[in-house]
Amino acid sequence: MTYNSSLLRLLDERGYIHQLTDPEGLDELAGKGIVPAYIGFDATAPSLHVGSLVQIMMLRRLQQAGHKPVVLMGGGTTRIGDPTGRDESRKMLSDETIEANIASIRTIFSRLLKFGDGPTDAVMVNNHDWLGQLGYIQLLQEVGTHFTVNRMLSFDSVKLRLEREQPMTFLEFNYMILQGYDFRHLCKTSAVRLQMGGSDQWGNIINGVELTRRMDGIEVFGLTTPLLTTADGKKMGKTAAGAVWLNDDALPAYDFWQFWRNSDDRDVGRFLRLFTDLPLDEIARLEALEGNEINAAKVVLANEVTKLCRGEEAARTAESTAQATFAGGGLGQDLPVFDLPAEGLGIIDALVGIGFAASRGEAKRLVSGGGARVGGVAISEDGYHIPGGAELRISSGKKKHGILRPAA
């Protein structure tokens, strides 16, 4: 459908909308005034990764369209563990870890959203603040009466687990109730009317919508984004070395930049729309590039996303490093560095030292497979001794490069 509100138009044309509880209703509401909307984030790690970036960007769009983003940190629900889409319970995290994670995750939001006290300024809340207060009897009475077990069993998060005969603890079973309670709580205390999330959150979101309607008679809305996979069908956010973390201290800016630079051709347009602020006509021009030309679009993508998440400076440095290493065959300042002793260093030690191999055995395999190079020259002998004295480029494969620098 075509939307009248700038919010839904923006989300729609940029590709964020997968499911929406009541399109007409929300369109009308968003056209009338400021809509506070929230997205929940887990605090299982000290940083979010690119899998969450769609959600974060969606809050940014919300703010761009003149509404109020509410970032919900799952300080309480992380202690439960969302069973959605997984067969195993989450390991328990200590309170200190969760609090530390939340503090660390906060940094990325402050880059992408404007926080403050104004009507459309973003705010961050932590559901531990209210869930932690909840008495068991009180919860059962207030909320428990609105959920039937019959219906709870019908949700995918539960049903799939049962069908696969995988264990689900009562603790996890309660997750959807608590997430539903969050929505209702935010509606009541902060006039939040919309919850957004990934497509796997549909069930959880619906619960909040239902609960709010039943308890308070207020219509709130839910919106999910499409499941983001790369064109070759993989889940977004996992890559070679692990997750693509958003925080500066969790993944070097150069690696972050490279992740985007290496996007699949078919993903470029979609990613530009979702993850950058570039105007749509510019994106249309970039994604129309063919063959070798599309690489220019990937550089733009990498620059723009890095700029947003890591800052202007980080993006520039990463780009010039890439330019120097790939086009020039030289060395960029952003590459990983390892000290080269005056007497030189064995190839195996160098590869392990700089982090291109996790063990000596792996380094040897790399060498015997022909993937190791020093100064651009392939090294096929694992006894090779790298001479000391001069700065050298060391490579694993075509993409991983580093600098061996004589120790000062």
Added chain:
RNA sequence: GGACAGGUGGCCGAGUGGUUAAAGGCAGCAGACUGUAAAUCUGCCCGCGCAAGCGUACGCUAGUUCGAAUCUAGCCCUGUCCA
């Protein structure tokens, strides 16, 4: 509490006394081809060691055996059904 089934390498999954560091698949790494893309083909894929070899590893613990992922006992955990 009882009966039955199960717990194998990052994941899935074969293996029921030696030739098994453990088939096969996925994921991963590298090579070729390219465009730092995709697809495809090839090699590698527990650690240490130049190597012979050593050390770890099949839920945990004890045992049988020249030898155990494979047999026995106890324990822990999970599922299904029964109480």
